[in-house]
Each structure stands twice: as structure tokens, then as C-alpha cells.
Amino acid sequence: MSIKNDLYKSHESRLEENIATFADLLRQEGLPLGTTEMIDALKTLDRIDIANRSEFKAALQATLVKSYRDQALFSRVFDQFFVPPEEYQKKSEQKDSYRQQLESQISQADNELMFKGESLQLSLNELQQYSSLSQQQREGLQDFLRKTETGKNVESGFRPLLETVVKSHLRYCRTQEKHKQERHNYGEGSEIGADSGSDDQNLREMDIEAIKAADMPAAEQLLKKLSRKLAVKILRRRRTGPRSGPLDLRRSMRDNMRFGGIIFNLKHKPKRRSKQQILLLCDVSASMKQYSTFVLHFLLGLQEVVRNLSCFSFSDNIENLTPELKGRTDLQHILDRVIRQSKNWGGGTDLGRALFEMVRKYPDLVNAKTTVIVVSDTKTVSIDQALDELKKLNERVKRVIWLNPLPVVYWPDYRSVNKIGELVEMWPCSTIAQLEEVLTGRL
Amino acid sequence: MTMALSQLRKKFEQVGYICDESTVLTVFLALDLQKPLLIEGAPGVGKTEMGKVLAQILETELIRLQCYEGLDETKALYEWNYQRQLLRIQMNRNLEDEQIREEDLFSSDYLLERPLLKAIQANKPAVLLIDEVDKCDPEFEAFLFEVLSDFQVSIPELGTLTANKIPVVVLTSNNERELSDGLKRRCLYLYLDFPEVEKEVEIIKAKVPGVGDRLAWETARVVAGLRRQQNLRKKPSIAETLDWARALVALNRNRLDGKLVADTLNLVLKTHADQQYFNKEIGHDGIEKMLKNSEDGGEVCRCQ
Numbered sequence: 001m002s003i004k005n006d007l008y009k010s011h012e013s014r015l016e017e018n019i020a021t022f023a024d025l026l027r028q029e030g031l032p033l034g035t036t037e038m039i040d041a042l043k044t045l046d047r048i049d050i051a052n053r054s055e056f057k058a059a060l061q062a063t064l065v066k067s068y069r070d071q072a073l074f075s076r077v078f079d080q081f082f083v084p085p086e087e088y089q090k091k092s093e094q095k096d097s098y099r100q101q102l103e104s105q106i107s108q109a110d111n112e113l114m115f116k117g118e119s120l121q122l123s124l125n126e127l128q129q130y131s132s133l134s135q136q137q138r139e140g141l142q143d144f145l146r147k148t149e150t151g152k153n154v155e156s157g158f159r160p161l162l163e164t165v166v167k168s169h170l171r172y173c174r175t176q177e178k179h180k181q182e183r184h185n186y187g188e189g190s191e192i193g194a195d196s197g198s199d200d201q202n203l204r205e206m207d208i209e210a211i212k213a214a215d216m217p218a219a220e221q222l223l224k225k226l227s228r229k230l231a232v233k234i235l236r237r238r239r240t241g242p243r244s245g246p247l248d249l250r251r252s253m254r255d256n257m258r259f260g261g262i263i264f265n266l267k268h269k270p271k272r273r274s275k276q277q278i279l280l281l282c283d284v285s286a287s288m289k290q291y292s293t294f295v296l297h298f299l300l301g302l303q304e305v306v307r308n309l310s311c312f313s314f315s316d317n318i319e320n321l322t323p324e325l326k327g328r329t330d331l332q333h334i335l336d337r338v339i340r341q342s343k344n345w346g347g348g349t350d351l352g353r354a355l356f357e358m359v360r361k362y363p364d365l366v367n368a369k370t371t372v373i374v375v376s377d378t379k380t381v382s383i384d385q386a387l388d389e390l391k392k393l394n395e396r397v398k399r400v401i402w403l404n405p406l407p408v409v410y411w412p413d414y415r416s417v418n419k420i421g422e423l424v425e426m427w428p429c430s431t432i433a434q435l436e437e438v439l440t441g442r443l
Numbered sequence: 444m445t446m447a448l449s450q451l452r453k454k455f456e457q458v459g460y461i462c463d464e465s466t467v468l469t470v471f472l473a474l475d476l477q478k479p480l481l482i483e484g485a486p487g488v489g490k491t492e493m494g495k496v497l498a499q500i501l502e503t504e505l506i507r508l509q510c511y512e513g514l515d516e517t518k519a520l521y522e523w524n525y526q527r528q529l530l531r532i533q534m535n536r537n538l539e540d541e542q543i544r545e546e547d548l549f550s551s552d553y554l555l556e557r558p559l560l561k562a563i564q565a566n567k568p569a570v571l572l573i574d575e576v577d578k579c580d581p582e583f584e585a586f587l588f589e590v591l592s593d594f595q596v597s598i599p600e601l602g603t604l605t606a607n608k609i610p611v612v613v614l615t616s617n618n619e620r621e622l623s624d625g626l627k628r629r630c631l632y633l634y635l636d637f638p639e640v641e642k643e644v645e646i647i648k649a650k651v652p653g654v655g656d657r658l659a660w661e662t663a664r665v666v667a668g669l670r671r672q673q674n675l676r677k678k679p680s681i682a683e684t685l686d687w688a689r690a691l692v693a694l695n696r697n698r699l700d701g702k703l704v705a706d707t708l709n710l711v712l713k714t715h716a717d718q719q720y721f722n723k724e725i726g727h728d729g730i731e732k733m734l735k736n737s738e739d740g741g742e743v744c745r746c747q
Binding site: 043054 | 448469472483621631634674676
């Protein structure tokens with residue numbers, strides 16, 4: 001009996017370790033898991049049949065996942081981590097075969113990258129990187145080595161220099177590939193990208209620029225739905241309790257005259273709510289076209305509830321889109337027309353000049369009640385002038401929210417992003433989900 | 444209050460709440476771990492109903508707190524009966540020999556219990572339903588933390604009141620705004636989606652007396668077809684499906700057709716825009732197609 005108990009305990013501790021590792025994987029994927037969730041998950045183990053896979057999965061899901069948006073991610077990580085024995089066997093075999101294939105590729109790479117009959121001194125990672133290049137890229141490198149070998153005044157001492165060149169080239173290719181992959185992952189998730197129309201959840205997580213033409217109607221529909229949701233939120237009747245504001249002495253005294261001046265019923269002043277004024281500035285330079293269209297789509301859905309919504313496009317100067325967009329319902333038609341007529345659409349960006357023009361031409365729109373939303377990747381000429389103008393604008397308005405469609409991983413690489421980020425609040429908005437999160441959370 | 448999983452499953456069936464296995468398991472864990480249960484999902488999938496059903500299953504009182512913007516602790520937790528306190532002071536003025544103390548005025552006699560306090564003070568574990576928690580202000584959400592994690596509340600004049608019996612707490616949210624991590628951390632999470640056609644047929648049969656197999660299948664099919672329409676402003680809820688099925692039974696119908704759907708459309712689609720969309724984009728033909736697909740799938744035949 002005691003042996004059995006010990007066995008059970010050892011299994012149990014292994015399971016606990018596995019769950020801790022699993023939780024760590026979920027954290028790496030961005031799920032905000034705390035100790036409380038972990039404790040809850042472990043507590044459930046005594047209460048369920050852990051041999052029943054679906055029961056085990058449902059219990060972990062109930063304790064670890066706190067948003068329906070994360071359920072797909074949980075499911076994916078769970079299926080990859082808690083693998084049934086037969087599938088594990090299959091995966092091990094695949095892994096062995098992959099290892100063999102890798103070894104043969106590395107040996108082939110070693111043979112192909114020769115200089116004067118000897119292999120170049122490259123690390124395993126570099127050889128692997130070389131193997132992952134396209135046929136054309138590999139032939140290019142081989143050709144380069146051959147030509148160098150047959151060149152004039154090429155001696156054996158030339159080898160270290162040549163190795164440095166090859167290594168740099170491989171590093172460059174790796175960086176390019178990494179950026180490409182990050183952009184792909186960032187926008188599309190891991191299992192998306194089929195040609196067929198994607199569902200709402202996939203569309204929400206997809207990089208706006210990567211949304212295919214076939215998915216555009218669904219994406220627009222989704223935007224319409226989200227903006228309607230936000231509109232309902234803004235419009236919702238605000239039922240306030242009797243003690244909503246500060247005490248109103250004058251009304252209290254008047255109301256209590258009938259009780260001989262004893263303050264029996266207290267009267268309160270209603271809470272004051274200032275009217276929202278939103279000023280939207282959309283960067284419509286070539287790199288920003290699709291993002292700006294989406295933000296416009298989203299905010300135009302709010303026209304009926306946010307009456308003080310003004311929209312401007314900018315690249316090297318500003319253009320007022322508000323009269324075009326007010327009071328119409330067919331957004332696509334309006335947007336097409338605006339795109340066709342706009343002088344700015346698809347040009348270069350001079351943020352400083354555009355902001356200067358904005359404040360000079362439309363001073364009424366730039367006041368202490370205004371929330372300015374700027375949609376731009378911050379790529380502009382004369383950044384210092386732009387920063388000066390942005391600073392001035394920031395001092396005049398209630399707040400400036402900057403929506404940046406550049407993936408966050410690239411932000412440290414751009415000086416303009418860092419500088420602007422120091423001045424105003426900046427949020428990523430390369431996916432519909434991010435756009436929704438920022439706008440619903442901050443308006 | 445503790446109940447085995449199989450027992451809970453059976454109880455759900457007995458009260459006619461049809462749901463999938465993972466839902467039962469999550470509710471079971473919430474009861475067993477004595478953790479609040481946060482239920483999210485589209486309007487009309489049965490979130491509020493879950494609170495009511497739990498009170499029925501556990502044979503206890505349901506205490507409901509409906510959240511709205513501006514809800515504060517005086518409406519949710521407690522309030523001093525100011526008028527009664529004043530009256531007591533006035534009455535006491537005329538009685539010279541009886542001195543009134545401050546403690547007398549701030550005793551439980553002058554305390555107006557609101558839902559949260561009522562749930563905590565209850566002698567039998569009650570079901571506390573905090574409905575549409577996403578509609579309350581973030582400040583109130585933060586105020587709920589103490590109640591949900593320690594099942595206690597602090598009243599300055601009385602001190603900390605701890606729950607006599609830990610209530611079963613069910614929070615519902617329509618996901619209109621993201622709830623704080625702090626609140627989520629204190630709860631187990633359940634997302635309810637619209638049921639599959641088969642489940643909805645079971646629900647219709649359980650809730651609508653006199654409905655035939657064919658009518659139940661066809662109603663569920665058409666409702667599922669309507670829910671798939673991305674352009675609809677408001678998707679039909681389960682309650683609307685049931686109302687529709689009841690109306691069809693009252694009309695002595697045992698099967699659906701395009702005309703009947705169009706005539707009774709206002710029971711399922713409740714906005715003018717949705718009705719216009721239906722007439723323009725779906726119409727009789729669309730309904731006939733949905734019904735034909737259901738026949739092709741053989742589900743109707745299997746039922747009969």
C-alpha cells in the first residue's frame with residue numbers, strides 16, 4: 001500500500017511540475033498567469049479524473065484562462081504540450097528523422113562552402129543557416145566563393161576575410177528572415193494564412209496590412225460590429241444613484257422646508273459630464289494607407305454618437321475629410337471617393353508641417369476638450385520640427401493618443417518612435433484586436 | 444453544498460438547463476473550490492439563467508445585484524437609514540431622562556442591507572448573482588475585490604463583517620468592456636457560446652411543451668442559420684428561440700416554411716434593420732434553403 005502511495009505521490013509531483021511548465025509556456029505566449037491561477041489549477045487535480053483528457057483540459061481552462069480570446073491559444077498550447085502517448089511516439093520518430101536530415105544538410109553545407117579545397121571555419125548554426133537558404137541564394141554564395149578563389153592576388157591568408165564576409169552575409173539573411181517571420185507571426189498568429197476567408201477571431205489578430213482582398217468584406221463587417229459595440233457603450237443611458245454628485249445645500253434646504261428646516265432628505269448635484277470632442281489625424285502616406293482606412297472605418301461607425309468627430313488626413317499637409325464623411329452611411333463609397341480626390345493619399349509624410357497647419361487653420365478644434373488620435377507609423381521628414389509641433393499641440397488639447405501600426409518589436413529601432421513615445425501615449429494598432437482594445441479602453 | 448460531479452450533472456438535467464460537459468465541470472469546480480464564477484458570452488446564451496438555476500439546484504435564496512454605471516456601495520452593500528436615525532434623535536429630544544449614544548444610532552437596527560451584505564449575512568449559503576458586471580464602473584469593480592476574495596466587507600462604524608456562510612457567487616458579463624485582471628484572478632472563468640443545433644433542439648424540447656420533433660429541429664436550424672449571418676445587428680438569443688417555438692406551437696404548426704418564418708419574424712429579429720436585412724438578403728428562399736439543408740442532413744428524419 002505504501003509503495004502504491006509513494007508511486008502515486010511521485011506521479012502527482014511530476015504532474016505538478018508539468019502543470020508549472022505548461023503555465024510557464026502559456027506565460028511566454030502572453031497569458032497573464034499569476035500564482036492564484038496556478039494554485040487553483042493544482043487544487044482541481046484532486047477533484048477531477050485526470051485520466052479523462054477532456055475533463056483535465058476543461059479544468060485547466062476554467063482556472064488558467066480568463067478571457068474567451070485566449071481560449072484558442074490555450075487549446076493550441078495544451079494540445080502541443082499534453083501529447084497522448086501514441087502521438088508522442090510519432091513525434092519522436094519525426095524528430096529523429098529531422099535530426100538525421102539536419103546532419104546530412106550540415107555535412108552538405110560543409111562540402112559546398114569550400115575555399116581552396118578546404119571547408120570554411122563556420123559554426124554549426126551558420127552552416128544550418130546556410131542550409132535554410134533558397135537554392136538561388138546558396139548558389140550565389142558558392143559562385144562568390146569560386147570567383148574569389150580564381151581572382152588575382154588571392155592568397156591563403158585571404159581566408160579569414162572571406163569567412164567574415166560569408167558570416168556577415170548569413171547574419172544579414174537571418175535578420176531578414178527573422179523580421180519577415182516576426183511580422184508574419186505578429187499579425188497572423190501561427191496557424192492562419194489560408195486563402196479561404198478567415199473567421200472573426202483570426203481577422204482580429206491578423207496584421208491589418210496582411211488582410212487579403214477576399215477577407216476585406218468580413219474585416220469591414222467586423223469593424224462595423226466593433227464600432228457599433230463601442231457606440232452602444234457610449235450611448236448607454238447613464239443611470240446614476242441619488243448621491244451621484246456633491247451635496248446641493250440650496251436644494252436640500254428648499255426641499256426640507258416642510259420638515260421645519262430639519263434636513264431630512266439630502267439632495268445632490270448631478271455629476272457633470274463634458275462632451276467628447278475627437279480629432280482624428282490619419283497618416284495617409286504610402287505605408288499607412290490600409291491602416292488609416294481601417295481606423296477611419298472604425299471611427300466613422302461612431303459618428304452617430306460622437307457628434308464632435310473631426311477627421312483629417314495628412315502626409316505633407318492636412319486635408320479636412322469631415323464634410324465628406326458627415327451624415328453619410330455608405331462608408332466604402334465615401335472612402336473610395338476620398339481616396340480618389342485626396343491630394344495627400346499615398347504621398348510622403350511631413351508631420352511637423354501638417355500639425356502646424358492644423359493648429360493654424362483650425363484653432364477651434366484644438367482645445368482643452370479635444371482628444372486627438374493620430375494614426376501614423378511616425379516615419380516623417382524633419383523629426384525635430386515634428387516633435388516641437390507635437391509638443392505644442394499636446395499642451396493645447398486634453399490628450400493625444402498615438403496609434404502606431406508598426407509592430408512593437410520594431411519600436412526600439414526607430415528614433416522617431418522613441419521620441420514621440422516620450423511626449424504622448426503611444427499604442428500599437430497593427431491588428432483589429434489592438435485597435436479595438438485601444439479605442440474602447442481609452443475613449 | 445458539496446455535490447459530486449455526476450450529481451450536479453443530473454441536477455442540471457432535472458431543472459432543464461441543457462449544457463455541455465465542460466460547463467458542468469467548471470460550475471462543479473467553482474462550487475467545490477468556493478470560488479466566484481465569472482461567466483462571459485453573447486447576450487441571451489443563458490448566463491443569468493445559470494445563477495437562477497444554481498439557486499434552484501442548491502435549494503437556496505437567489506440574491507441579485509444588477510450592475511449599471513453609477514452603481515455605488517450604498518446601492519450594493521449597505522446604507523444607514525438616515526431618516527430613521529433623524530427620527531430617533533427628534534424623538535429623543537422630548538425625553539429628557541433617556542440619553543442617546545452614538546453607538547445606538549449606528550447599530551444594525553439602522554442598517555439597510557443591500558445585496559452584497561445580505562448575501563454575506565445570510566445564515567444559509569445563498570447564490571449571489573452579480574449581473575452584467577461589465578456595466579459598472581472600474582471603481583466599483585475594485586470594491587468587489589474584498590467581497591470576492593475574502594467574503595468579508597468593512598463598514599467603518601461596525602468593523603469587518605465576515606460571511607456567516609460563504610455564498611455561491613456568479614458574475615456575468617456581456618464583454619462590453621475588459622474586466623480588470625484583479626477581478627478575473629479571483630474567479631473561475633466560463634465562456635458560454637450559443638448552443639449547437641442538437642443542444643438547442645434539446646432545450647426547445649425541454650422548455651416548450653407540445654413541440655414536435657420536426658418543428659424543434661427546424662426552429663433550431665433556422666435560428667442557427669440566422670446566427671451565422673454576420674450582418675445581423677442582434678443575433679437571436681435562446682429565450683427568443685423558445686418564445687418563437689412557443690408561438691409556433693400556439694399557432695398549431697408542426698413544421699416551418701418560408702412564409703411562416705416571414706410572418707413570425709418579429710419574434711426572432713427585433714430591430715428594424717435586421718428585419719429589412721432578412722427581407723432583402725435571406726427571404727423565403729434563404730429559409731427554404733436552410734430547411735432543405737436540414738432535411739438533406741437527415742437530422743429531421745432521424746428524430747421522427
